[in-house]
Each structure stands twice: as C-alpha cells, then as structure tokens.
Amino acid sequence: MDILYFAWVRERIGLPKEKVETSAETVSQLVDELRAREERYEVAFSDLSALRVALDQELSDFDASLAGVREVAFFPPMTGG
C-alpha cells in the first residue's frame, strides 16, 4: 500500500511517500501501526482532529475500512482558493 503525506505532515514525517506492508483493517489501525514506529510518526499523528485522510484519492475518515485500498494520504485540513 502506498502512503502519501502532504504539507506539515510530510515535513514532520520527513518524506512524501512510502510503501507499507500492513495488515491494518481500518485507517485508525494503520495510524496506530505508524505511531508505534518512530517518534516522528507519533508527533505527526498526535492529534487526529488536525488531520484528514483520503483513500484512493477520495476524502474519507479514520474509521473507514482499508479493504481494497491502494493509496492512503494523510494531510492537514485544506487551504485552497
């Protein structure tokens, strides 16, 4: 599964994209796995209310299932316009 990070999430984790082998069934479980890895992940994911998630390029939520998902992206609330 590809995991993408944008804006300050990318900066805190220190990379824009990585491949992850995971058995996580939901986004929350994936986040828990990432947080347990290293402190930079723990810092980036410390406040989930400040984060948004997209599954295969569609906005989703942290309870969502990862079944069949190929691309997960984490980023802060968007500030376009």
Added chain:
Amino acid sequence: MKISVQKEPFDLGAEANAFAAGDTSNGAIVTFTGVVRDLVQGDLDMMEIEHYPGMTEKALTKIANEAQERWSLGDVLVIHRHGRLAPGDQIMMVATAAPHRKDAFEAAEYLMDYLKSRAPFWKKEITGESADWVAAKDEDEDALTRW
C-alpha cells in the same frame, strides 16, 4: 467544463473572454479571481501552494459536477495554480455561465466554498524569518453548511 491545475500564470482576461464566447443562451457570466494577499506586516516574500496531483483534479471535477447538478449552468471553469507565487499574483479563478445571474452567482460562491476546504491544496507563507503553513479556518468549514 474546464478544470486546470497548473504551475503557470493564467491570463484572466483571455480566460474570461474565451469562457464567455460561444454559447449565446448564457446571459450571465460570473468570475472570481483569488490573488496572493500580503501579510498584515507586509513582509510576505512568497506563497507556496502544494497539492495532491490526481486527487486535486478529481476533487475539482466533482465539485464542478455538483454545481452543475444544482444550478442551471451553461458552463463552469476552474483554474488553480500551485508552486511558488508572489504577493499580487493570481492564484486561481472560477467562472460560471448561466442563462440568469442568480444561478451564476450562487454557483460561483458554492464552487469557492467547496474548493477552499475540499480540494487538496495547502498554502505556506514564506517571509524572511519564517515559513508557516496557513491554518484552515473554522468559518471556511462552517460556510459549507449553508449549501
């Protein structure tokens, strides 16, 4: 419908004229243009706009399709830039064409409200001393509840 996510500047006049030309059933054209605003202190050097290639185009197309379902529109245009921009640079534009102005105005506002908090763009303000990601405002999220 035209959706463009681009690094290059756009020519507002040329885009508006090309958009307005052609379909004589549209009596109303509304355009909105967003410009890089300097900070209160007046020390913004650059604004950097990051986006999510692939998702950005999909999100903008979805928002434009929803506007077309909701209002009687002849056409919709969305252009949004990314990369480094200077104060005064044009960031983005939307245009709507409709037989009547109420549809064109409302659809343009709807496009802007949704584009601000549902299209994956992030702004970073760069001054001589700092580089800060712009925080999303609650009022931008609240603006969606009126639709």
